[in-house]
Amino acid sequence: MEGDIVQMGAYIGAGLACTGMGGAAVGVGHVVGNYIAGALRNPSAAAGQTATMFIGIAFAEALGIFSFLVALLLMFAV
Amino acid sequence: MSTEAAAPSGLQIHPMDQFVVKPLFGGETINFYTPTNVTLWMALTVLCVIGLLVLGTRGRAIVPNRVQSIAELAYGFVHKMVEDVAGKDGLKYFPYIMTLFIFIVFANFLGLLPMAFTTTSHIAVTATMALAVFFFVTILGIVKNGVGFLSLFWISAAPLVLRPILALIEIISYFVRPVSHSIRLAGNMMAGHAVIKVFAGFAGVLGVGAIAPVAAITAVYALEVLVSFIQAYVFAILTCVYLKDALHPHH
Numbered sequence: 206m207e208g209d210i211v212q213m214g215a216y217i218g219a220g221l222a223c224t225g226m227g228g229a230a231v232g233v234g235h236v237v238g239n240y241i242a243g244a245l246r247n248p249s250a251a252a253g254q255t256a257t258m259f260i261g262i263a264f265a266e267a268l269g270i271f272s273f274l275v276a277l278l279l280m281f282a283v
Numbered sequence: 284m285s286t287e288a289a290a291p292s293g294l295q296i297h298p299m300d301q302f303v304v305k306p307l308f309g310g311e312t313i314n315f316y317t318p319t320n321v322t323l324w325m326a327l328t329v330l331c332v333i334g335l336l337v338l339g340t341r342g343r344a345i346v347p348n349r350v351q352s353i354a355e356l357a358y359g360f361v362h363k364m365v366e367d368v369a370g371k372d373g374l375k376y377f378p379y380i381m382t383l384f385i386f387i388v389f390a391n392f393l394g395l396l397p398m399a400f401t402t403t404s405h406i407a408v409t410a411t412m413a414l415a416v417f418f419f420v421t422i423l424g425i426v427k428n429g430v431g432f433l434s435l436f437w438i439s440a441a442p443l444v445l446r447p448i449l450a451l452i453e454i455i456s457y458f459v460r461p462v463s464h465s466i467r468l469a470g471n472m473m474a475g476h477a478v479i480k481v482f483a484g485f486a487g488v489l490g491v492g493a494i495a496p497v498a499a500i501t502a503v504y505a506l507e508v509l510v511s512f513i514q515a516y517v518f519a520i521l522t523c524v525y526l527k528d529a530l531h532p533h534h
Contacts, residue, residue: 253367256364256367256368256520259513259516259517259520260517260520260521260524262513262517263467263517263520263521266467266471267463267466267467270466270467270470270471270474271463271466271470273470273474274466274470277473281299
């Protein structure tokens with residue numbers, strides 16, 4: 206019984222942890238959207254900033270991956 | 284693995300089973316010398332790299348054939364990336380970044396084959412590479428700049444009152460680097476393959492009428508091909524960024 210409640214809590218926590226990935230989605234969308242907006246205004250400068258965009262994506266995305274990792278830990282390791 | 288016994292009925296989807304390390308020739312115990320599926324797919328990765336970069340370019344033709352032009356494309360791509368991000372003096376460390384990039388690209392792409400094992404989905408693998416980068420960059424920075432390397436944490440552009448707080452934040456973010464560097468790659472690979480497996484489980488339940496799951500698998504697979512490449516690119520480019528920090532620590 207007690208173990209069931211603990212497991213239920215772990216599953217609910219895993220689901221809640223996945224909401225963090227939505228934040229990463231917002232972040233990645235913001236980075237790429239701003240890159241596109243800037244690139245359309247000044248297309249000649251766009252090519253030099255692609256690497257910067259990917260670095261920005263990577264930083265924004267890492268935090269979403271962290272929440273995914275917490276969900277996995279709750280599902281399989283706790 | 285508490286879920287194995289808990290759910291005896293309902294959908295039988297085990298998306299994480301594909302990441303289990305198994306010995307190749309039977310048996311249960313895994314020692315460091317046991318040939319497992321990890322070692323098999325890592326060896327295949329190395330063989331593919333050799334096939335593309337060593338055997339492919341052996342002809343050294345002026346007009347390259349297909350394999351040689353792919354190898355030249357990869358070389359030029361990474362070379363330009365190192366030059367753009369780390370600067371001219373970062374080019375000395377180009378072979379290391381090329382090695383990392385090519386290895387990760389091939390490990391990711393081989394993991395996309397059906398029944399394959401994705402070596403880069405294990406944090407043990409990616410953490411080794413990330414820690415190697417971390418120690419390499421830190422030692423290089425100290426050797427090149429001496430005590431001046433610490434000015435990476437002391438942001439002279441900020442007001443004097445803020446500098447200690449910023450230094451604390453910078454030091455924390457510096458030491459979190461290998462964690463995020465490794466988990467980003469492993470997490471992306473693991474998540475994508477688990478998603479494909481979940482949709483495959485739906486297709487297995489629906490049987491013949493499983494058009495929607497199969498279409499979804501196709502779409503996710505295409506996304507995974509893109510993600511495989513971008514994650515290798517991101518890993519390499521972040522290595523370049525860390526390298527630039529080590530070579531020029533002054534903000």
